Amino acid sequence: MMKTKISPRSLGDSANKTKNFCRFSLLCLCVSVVILVFRSSPVYADFVYTQAKPNYHWQFPLDHGAHPNYKTEWWYYVGHLKDTQGKRYGFELAFFRVGLDRTAENASAFTPRDLYFSHFAVSDIGAKKFWYAEKMNRSGPGLAGASQGGVNLWNENWKIWHDGLGHHLKADGDIYGLNLMVQSPIPAVLEGIRGYSQKGSDKENASLYYSFPSFIADGQLRVGSELKTVHGKVWMDHEFFSGDMDPNEVGWDWFGLQLSDNTELMIYLMRQKDGTSHPASSGTFINKSGKSVHLSRAAFQTKVLDTWKSPRTGAVYPIHWKIIVPSQRLSLDVTASISDQELDTAQSTQVVYWEGSVDISGTKAGKDMKGEGYMELTGYDKAFSLPKP
């Protein structure tokens, strides 16, 4: 799913001043690339980004690596960890690559051909606390990058790499630090139709998208100065595309749900201006053995049960959902582990969104079941629904 992970809170104390103009600009751009309609396609004489098309020929592990011919790409790891005392933490570690002009004739390593964003967030579910940090760099002299041919991502000292055994996740912030190895019992799951995930009316409003929905994670989480041994389950998404969002869409709701019977459900709803979801919205059900079933918009029903209004921005988020997938006899109650997992970047990016851990209860074929997951809600800020005067 298209996700926007921009959280300058760590840097944002001096926002709103001219000094921050550049950071602000950049974030605006990232937002405009990723969320907004980026209508004016840049004119590059000799280089045209490849559009995501159906029937992409997937080659793993090659496709775990970067696809510099596509404008936008991200690797996204979200999950839940439990320490030895049973305390629960949600986390998210995402690496973004946004391609810029590739034609500049400049041998300088600082030439901004791509920008790399990284986002690291931790939800302390027991303490109901949410924390995040971000990094932004051009590649420069090895400051940030994404290798082709396999998972190898870095942004300063935040890194994700594959060493033959599994993916290693390493990130460090002022309060939290993460050092995990994740392994998947199942092969990569192609989302959409054979990995082609259409997001709007136009064929080019689409991404190439696959997931590892049930990584098993082991490692350490640093909380303050305390190093905790943790174990848990992680969801990984990797998407790349060059197209724009459908002009009629204002935001989306995304769910990555890991159920206690070792099945998973992914759903995204592209919300349109009139509040309805676009017909291209869809989902995927993954069974224990990793086999996936594509769910068209008609194959699932959603209902908002409760909302939470942000005291900071006034945005009202649907944080409690009912999701029904009749074909799988699934009836799920999805609710935020912490109400406030909002990223308020109104002062710098003027974008406000919600991203965080959810708890799941419900039934499958009449039998009780539980689960954990991550939910992303965008476009609930006033700026999206009400045009500025």
Add this chain to the structure above:
Amino acid sequence: MESTLSVNNKPNFKEIFWRFTFRHIQNEPARFIFTLLGIALGIALMVAIRLANGAAISSFQDSIDLMAGKANLSLSSMGVPLPETIMKDLVDTRRLGQLLPVVEGKMAPEDNPKEFITVLGVDLLKDGEARDFQVLGAQDKALTGAELLKLLPQPDGVFLSQKYAEAKGLAVGQKVHFFINDQVQTLTLVGLLQNSGVGRAMDGTLALMDIAAAQKVFGKIGKLDRLDWIIPQEADRKNLEAQLQKLYPSYKVERPARRGEQVEKMLAAFRANLLALSLVSVLVGAFLVYNSMSIAVVRRVEEIGILRTLGVTQKQIIQWVMAESFLLALAGVLLGIIFGKLLAYDVLKVVGKTIQNLYLPIPLEQRLPSVVHAGGWILLGLVLILAATIPSALSTANIEPGLSVRKGYTVVLFERRMWMFTLAGLTAWALAVLLSLLPPLAGLPWFGFGSAFCLLIGLVLLAPGFLSFFNSVFGKVLRLILPSEGYLAFRNLLSDLSRSSVALGALVMAVALMVSVAIMVGSFRQTVVLWLGQTLKADLYIRPAADRGGPMESTLDPQTLKAFNQIPGVKYSEKLRTLSIPWDGTDVTISAIDMNVLANNGTVVLKSGGDAEAALKLLVGQRNLLVSEPLALKHQIKTGDWIILVSATGPVSMRVQGVYYDYSNDHGTFMMDRAVYASLFKDDSVNGTALYLQPGFEPDSVIQDILKRLPSGTKVFIQSNAALKNGALKVFDQTFAITYGMEAIALIVAVLGILTTLTSLILERREEIVILRYIGARRNQVTQMILWEAGWIGLLGNLMGFLAGLVLALLLINVINVQSFGWTIQWHMPGTFLSFALGLVFVATLAAGYYPARVADSLPSMREVTKE
């Protein structure tokens, strides 16, 4: 108030005071106006200098601060760029705060290569966190993030300041040609910097580029000039600073704010000297006031005597005179502040130019600080001027009721005290000698200034003694050889020493100042001329085109250097690398020269270290160096000492082979072989080259040849030996232009003093003149007598001033200059200039006699007196 007059009449003090004062102003508008002008000029000059100094310093510091922004720690190598991979090694320090890369460069606009622009190459996406700037697109509209990102990859994109673009008529999107190092490059003006923050720094000559473009354009791909950090926690900052110092001993780790402090330190001596010089005109002004007020008192001896008989107390009289002085001084000072503010802009231009030439090649913003900045000095001026009025006010205490009516009273009084003046004068001179022997205080020649002050004060105190001494020696001869008007004029001066000696004193002071500064500057210039002649031996001097108006920072491409060797007629090329490195708490220059060429073809002049040629040969390929004189003096370096330099390969010790004369800068230079430098500092860039031609080749035709053969796009600035010398002297003259201006003002103040004195003397002696006319003196005889008086003051003033000027020049050259700058200056008397200037002073004093002569002329004729 115990005046008997005021028993029935309370506001009496004020009333009498206004009458007491204003009637005299009405009677003597000239004295009043000239005194006022004299004070005003003196104060104006001081205020102007102070404001201009303040403006220059704050503009430089502003520029430095704006360039550093919020950065509070920086790492740079000693003049040589850092490998950019160092940023990757240190990127983890971002957990403490922001880390930003910087590339710096200089470039000159092709259409005016004497100007230059400083370019900061920064990560435009992040740098807003450190530096304050706002980028604008076409029609001065702020760029959106998307617009900026589209511009960012442009490999030749530059953001110039709004101010600069407006001045040059440049529009966004336009291609602009610049000299960068020795190449012409075409840059694209992708945006403008709003006229605030960085866009205001260096008077609009600071430009921004994205770091990628800057690396490409300045040939620094893979390199950085600096890393800047913004570390919010001081403890973290200190820790990091210590760690970096440990990790990179050969790099410079500093707080950027320190650069501003260094500027202040670097300019301290220059500013102190300028201010001290300006203080002299205040001093001259103070004498003018002293003179004027003593005349005011003398003119009112009778009136005061009558007032005293009427019961006015001594205290009241003193109060009146003091109040009058105070008002006069205050009015003069206020006028001076107004003039000073007007003058300050011009002074700033001149001072700024000098500072740019000598110290910091940064354009200045023409913005003056508020007058408050000069407040302390204005107050000092006011105190000096008021102090000058105290003696006259106190002297009224001696006027007894009745006794004062007796004529010539004050003259007798004064002569009775002459020995006291002489004694005080001699004491001041003794003090001057004593102070001149003391070492500098905090690097500045405060005692030297004190010595000069004592010398000048002593001079004035000795003036009356000198006059009577002159009379006792030449009096009789003069009587024989002079026409009666001339001798009478001389006697007039002598008979009223109390006034004439003060006028003389002020003139002497101004002349002494002029003579001494003229000798100092003349000597300095001659020394530099000789030095240039001795040391500049090559035929052609070549620098990258970008360096024409800026500092020696740009480099010559190896291809360009190669091309020089292939030019017919070129015998040797002597390449130079010059850069500034931190050493022993200050910045010093390294001058690395191809020593094998210099040793065989050129030379230096050694102050110590034996034979120059032998010393130079010992530098070839060896870790030996020469130290420039100012550096040796400031850091007590002697031949044979060992200097430890922190090079790219770690600390190295180099032996001091000698101390050489160098007048190119006052912070100091280490001269060494370029090959040795290159291997130690891992830097073989070249900032300039000197060519020695084979006999029979004309420099001009070789220049033409070079220009023809240079690769296209390569631009260099070539000067013949003569042109380089002339250029150096032009800079020199520019530097000292202001001192002439200051002397002129001091002289004008002194001449005003003569005008005042003579006018008052005439009015004082009106009865005497009338009697002279009555006993048969012709109108023109009286006029001539007055002109003679003026002439006498001019002559004696010139004579005394000249003699004192010689002494003062010795002090300036051997104490103040050495303590401030550390140069050896060979004594040289600028004869033509001095005779012309002294002649002019004489003419000016005569001219000053013209108005009083006219006054005398208008006194009542014989017939009117007869009627009386």
